[in-house]
Amino acid sequence: MSETLLDIRGLKTHFHTFGGLxxxxxxxxxxxxxxxxxGLVGESGGGKSVIGFSILRLIDPPGRIEAGEIIFDGEDLxxxxxxxxxxxxxxxxxxxxxxxxxxxxxxYTIGRQMxxxxxxxxxLDASARRKRCIRMLEDVGISEAESxxxxxxxxxxxxxxxxxxxxxxxxAGSRLIIADEPTTALDVTVQSQILxxxxxxxxxxxxxxxxxxxxxxxxSEMADRVVxxxxxxxxxxxxxxxxxxxxxxxxxxxxxDSIPRIADRQRRLQQIPGMVPDIRKLGEGCSFRDxxxxxxxxxxEKTPELLPVRxxxxxxxxxxxxxxxx
Amino acid sequence: MTTPVLEVRNLVKTFHVGGGLxxxxxxxxxxxxxxxxxxRAVNGVSLSIAxxxxxALVGESGCGKSTVxxxxxxxxxxTSGEIRIDGEDVSHLASRQMRPVRRKLQMIFQDPxxxxxxxxxxxxxxxxxxxxxxxxxxxxxxxxxxxVALLARVGLNAExxxxxxxxxxxxxxxxxxIxxxxxVRPKLIIADEPVSALDVxxxxxxxxxxxxxxxxxGLSYLFVSHDLSVVHHIADRIGVxxxxxxxxxxxxxxxxxxxxxxxxKALLSAAPTIDKALRKPEIEIAGEVPSALRLPQGCCFRxxxxxxxxxxxxxxxxxxxxxxxxxxxxxxxxxxx
Amino acid sequence: xxxLLSSEFxxxxxxxxxxxxxxMLLLFFALMALLGPSIVAQNPYDVSKLELMDSFxxxxxxxxxxxxxxxxxxxxxxxxxxxxxxxxxxxxxxxLTAMAFSCLxxxxxxxxxxxxxxxxxxxxxxxxDIQLSxxxxxxxxxLMSAFGTGIVMVLIALTAVGWVVYARTVRGSTLSEIQKExxxxxxxxxxxxxxxxxxxxxxxxxxxxxVVSTIQVGTFILIEASLSFLGVGVPITEPSLGLLVKEGxxxxxxxxxxxxxxxxxxxxxxxxxxxxxxDFLRDELNPRLR
Numbered sequence: 001m002s003e004t005l006l007d008i009r010g011l012k013t014h015f016h017t018f019g020g021l022x023x024x025x026x027x028x029x030x031x032x033x034x035x036x037x038x039g040l041v042g043e044s045g046g047g048k049s050v051i052g053f054s055i056l057r058l059i060d061p062p063g064r065i066e067a068g069e070i071i072f073d074g075e076d077l078x079x080x081x082x083x084x085x086x087x088x089x090x091x092x093x094x095x096x097x098x099x100x101x102x103x104x105x106x107x108y109t110i111g112r113q114m115x116x117x118x119x120x121x122x123x124l125d126a127s128a129r130r131k132r133c134i135r136m137l138e139d140v141g142i143s144e145a146e147s148x149x150x151x152x153x154x155x156x157x158x159x160x161x162x163x164x165x166x167x168x169x170x171x172a173g174s175r176l177i178i179a180d181e182p183t184t185a186l187d188v189t190v191q192s193q194i195l196x197x198x199x200x201x202x203x204x205x206x207x208x209x210x211x212x213x214x215x216x217x218x219x220s221e222m223a224d225r226v227v228x229x230x231x232x233x234x235x236x237x238x239x240x241x242x243x244x245x246x247x248x249x250x251x252x253x254x255x256x257d258s259i260p261r262i263a264d265r266q267r268r269l270q271q272i273p274g275m276v277p278d279i280r281k282l283g284e285g286c287s288f289r290d291x292x293x294x295x296x297x298x299x300x301e302k303t304p305e306l307l308p309v310r311x312x313x314x315x316x317x318x319x320x321x322x323x324x325x326x
Numbered sequence: 327m328t329t330p331v332l333e334v335r336n337l338v339k340t341f342h343v344g345g346g347l348x349x350x351x352x353x354x355x356x357x358x359x360x361x362x363x364x365x366r367a368v369n370g371v372s373l374s375i376a377x378x379x380x381x382a383l384v385g386e387s388g389c390g391k392s393t394v395x396x397x398x399x400x401x402x403x404x405t406s407g408e409i410r411i412d413g414e415d416v417s418h419l420a421s422r423q424m425r426p427v428r429r430k431l432q433m434i435f436q437d438p439x440x441x442x443x444x445x446x447x448x449x450x451x452x453x454x455x456x457x458x459x460x461x462x463x464x465x466x467x468x469x470x471x472x473x474v475a476l477l478a479r480v481g482l483n484a485e486x487x488x489x490x491x492x493x494x495x496x497x498x499x500x501x502x503x504i505x506x507x508x509x510v511r512p513k514l515i516i517a518d519e520p521v522s523a524l525d526v527x528x529x530x531x532x533x534x535x536x537x538x539x540x541x542x543x544g545l546s547y548l549f550v551s552h553d554l555s556v557v558h559h560i561a562d563r564i565g566v567x568x569x570x571x572x573x574x575x576x577x578x579x580x581x582x583x584x585x586x587x588x589x590x591k592a593l594l595s596a597a598p599t600i601d602k603a604l605r606k607p608e609i610e611i612a613g614e615v616p617s618a619l620r621l622p623q624g625c626c627f628r629x630x631x632x633x634x635x636x637x638x639x640x641x642x643x644x645x646x647x648x649x650x651x652x653x654x655x656x657x658x659x660x661x662x663x
Numbered sequence: 664x665x666x667l668l669s670s671e672f673x674x675x676x677x678x679x680x681x682x683x684x685x686x687m688l689l690l691f692f693a694l695m696a697l698l699g700p701s702i703v704a705q706n707p708y709d710v711s712k713l714e715l716m717d718s719f720x721x722x723x724x725x726x727x728x729x730x731x732x733x734x735x736x737x738x739x740x741x742x743x744x745x746x747x748x749x750x751x752x753x754x755x756x757x758x759l760t761a762m763a764f765s766c767l768x769x770x771x772x773x774x775x776x777x778x779x780x781x782x783x784x785x786x787x788x789x790x791x792d793i794q795l796s797x798x799x800x801x802x803x804x805x806l807m808s809a810f811g812t813g814i815v816m817v818l819i820a821l822t823a824v825g826w827v828v829y830a831r832t833v834r835g836s837t838l839s840e841i842q843k844e845x846x847x848x849x850x851x852x853x854x855x856x857x858x859x860x861x862x863x864x865x866x867x868x869x870x871x872x873x874v875v876s877t878i879q880v881g882t883f884i885l886i887e888a889s890l891s892f893l894g895v896g897v898p899i900t901e902p903s904l905g906l907l908v909k910e911g912x913x914x915x916x917x918x919x920x921x922x923x924x925x926x927x928x929x930x931x932x933x934x935x936x937x938x939x940x941x942d943f944l945r946d947e948l949n950p951r952l953r
Contacts, residue, residue, distance in 0.1 A: 018671045043525035157614050187386035189611055192596035214525065217598035244600055258530035260559030262582060263601045268534050269559065272527035275495050401847045421855065428853040441844035445866035458853035
């Protein structure tokens with residue numbers, strides 16, 4: 001039985017904006033086990049990035065975590081002081097962003113930034129730290145690591161920078177890496193290198209990862225389990241194979257059908273009609289109902305709860321697809 | 327044989343980078359100099375598109391695919407080479423002489439936010455190319471009617487015509503961009519990454535719309551994209567670009583079932599997919615794309631190619647036609663052909 | 664109006680105390696300049712209304728103050744408050760007109776410079792650089808002393824000093840706007856350069872112009888006041904606030920402080936109000952700072 005590393009229960013992160021209350025994350029629950037990759041997928045406005053920031057309590061006003069527990073290794077992060085959180089951020093839990101430039105400081109060399117991380121989280125001496133940095137750069141596939149330590153971030157290409165960010169996360173011995181669209185800014189050939197690298201390093205170190213992405217294809221190749229988000233709520237979650245091959249929620253089905261398939265070319269793509277509703281104006285009922293072909297009167301009256309459907313799948317739908325339909 | 331809507335021969339586009347004279351000015355060894363840095367974005371690309379055909383250009387960032395598109399649309403001036411629209415060479419036309427050509431050639435842009443003027447009403451945006459053609463010959467009323475009709479065709483209603491772009495979602499904005507391109511009933515639409523900024527479910531809507539419009543108006547598309555599954559869905563023929571060179575052109579089925587250039591193979595195997603059956607043993611290519619400021623000698627791909635041999639460093643392979651109708655620029659394909 | 668009141672702009676405005684204060688000051692001064700002449704009892708430049716007997720009366724709260732003259736009188740028996748009201752009109756007229764002229768010239772040059780680049784850009788911007796390497800007061804002083812004084816000359820001098828700020832701002836915004844795809848789209852639509860500049864670039868560089876213009880009015884009022892104080896500004900027949908300060912300055916050290924202090928305070932609060940409001944506009948309208 002695998003151990004739970006992170007357990008998020010009923011997380012609500014709301015933004016009090018001029019235009020109204022934005023319930024960006026509205027009652028999200030999921031778990032991450034040790035050594036596991038969990039994919040958070042959904043379209044823009046789904047709330048997937050906000051979850052990542054909420055875990056580290058990096059939500060600035062007008063946003064606020066309104067409710068919920070974020071239990072990391074037995075301790076509730078929502079109850080920790082700002083002081084205690086600082087050792088968690090970048091240490092126990094690291095973040096990798098879409099744009100690596102935002103996490104690297106342009107005025108310091110790569111070596112100095114890596115060294116800083118080791119100073120903070122280990123008590124090695126300077127030469128041991130340097131050795132460790134060099135080995136780590138080699139581990140993430142950067143050649144001539146020794147000379148690269150003295151280079152500045154702008155001297156690196158996008159893919160190389162992302163490797164450095166990952167190296168820093170791994171150096172700190174993070175047990176959970178939150179990767180927010182880590183390869184969206186990269187080219188496919190580089191993307192596949194980085195994804196493979198992340199997979200391998202995580203497996204080797206027994207760390208866990210939350211992979212936030214809009215790309216179902218990446219999730220299907222990388223993640224052990226998938227959490228599908230729509231309008232701030234979990235609409236479906238389960239093991240990757242089950243979600244990808246026989247999803248229970250019509251939204252997941254729609255997302256999968258929207259992707260052009262090379263194996264099975266259709267003249268027209270299946271499309272989800274309409275667009276994501278204004279998240280400030282959601283009332284009672286299923287937020288997907290206006291775009292859903294299976295919607296019934298009940299869908300407008302009652303918000304569906306996330307319930308087990310079959311196998312590993314939980315879905316928030318009054319009329320989930322059965323295995324044959326999916 | 328019918329005249330191709332678009333025929334491009336040996337298109338070359340270079341950019342001078344490094345700023346103006348003052349920024350480049352150096353004082354070395356007792357004399358002044360102002361060295362030019364030249365970015366070779368497109369290095370002799372040829373292609374042709376038949377009426378009603380969809381040709382796609384794929385490749386990674388910096389491969390020059392967007393530059394090809396924008397040079398054909400004459401947003402950039404071609405450095406050399408020939409661009410024929412409907413048989414007429416337009417590569418040397420001044421911008422005033424280009425105006426009649428723009429009736430045949432329109433463009434859809436990548437960024438649905440930046441490609442619409444935030445200060446204009448949607449009805450004025452969609453009718454702009456039409457108005458530029460008609461001059462004062464069309465009344466305000468008839469222009470407005472046409473704008474509403476165009477918006478209706480792409481799925482937006484008349485009351486939305488008076489709104490400003492920021493009141494629309496990304497997908498709707500892209501529809502507005504499509505309506506604008508459609509306003510002069512062009513023969514060819516150049517689409518530069520038209521769906522890459524959109525969510526998947528919206529992407530499918532836009533791709534379907536583009537396919538419907540092609541059937542309805544007999545359009546040809548030059549479709550630029552980095553996404554192979556999108557390209558597979560929409561294109562009849564595909565050109566693969568790398569570092570400003572065309573490395574392979576083939577029909578869709580040929581390219582996806584029998585890719586010939588090592589780069590094409592790598593690209594195909596690197597793309598993530600949800601179809602397990604399609605996951606192939608990957609062709610590892612190491613490293614990243616070299617800088618277009620310093621092109622490698624010989625074959626552009628040899629620095630990353632797992633099959634590179636001596637000849638690749640010396641001689642640049644030409645794009646040669648293969649027996650099955652596709653074209654490849656690789657020394658390996660020459661020996662087998 | 665209801666649209667304005669329910670807008671985000673107004674929402675932020677109501678939460679910004681300095682902005683409220685600034686705009687209240689501005690509103691007060693604007694009303695005063697507009698309606699003032701019909702409220703104050705005396706037209707200070709109508710010689711028939713002046714009583715030499717009433718000269719150098721202190722403000723009413725001091726001993727010897729006269730209830731007709733709230734802020735006291737000057738050496739000719741002119742009501743200081745009335746002088747300020749009339750002076751403010753002249754200062755405001757100069758500030759606003761100079762702003763309009765320099766905005767027109769600076770914007771045009773900035774658009775051309777940013778859009779065409781190359782030689783046009785180099786020439787315009789080098790002239791701007793040279794001009795910016797001198798203090799604007801110095802340039803204005805030089806122009807005034809070389810070509811004479813008077814309101815028209817003040818306007819010319821202020822415009823000559825002020826266009827640079829506009830040209831630079833507009834050039835900067837133009838450079839960032841012409842990178843955007845909607846400009847390329849306009850080119851593909853078949854529009855000529857002039858059409859693109861007028862229809863697409865200009866409307867999109869207006870926002871920073873509003874901010875600059877607000878601040879510039881304050882700057883112009885200050886420069887004009889300084890010029891007049893130095894005696895090379897407006898003529899004595901049309902005294903602006905700066906000239907009032909100068910007039911009063913001559914008798915300041917004989918204990919008659921109110922004739923220069925009140926116009927001086929007035930200038931300070933006016934420019935303070937303009938700047939507070941200008942800062943708010945800048946924060947509101949500049950998306951980068953949000």
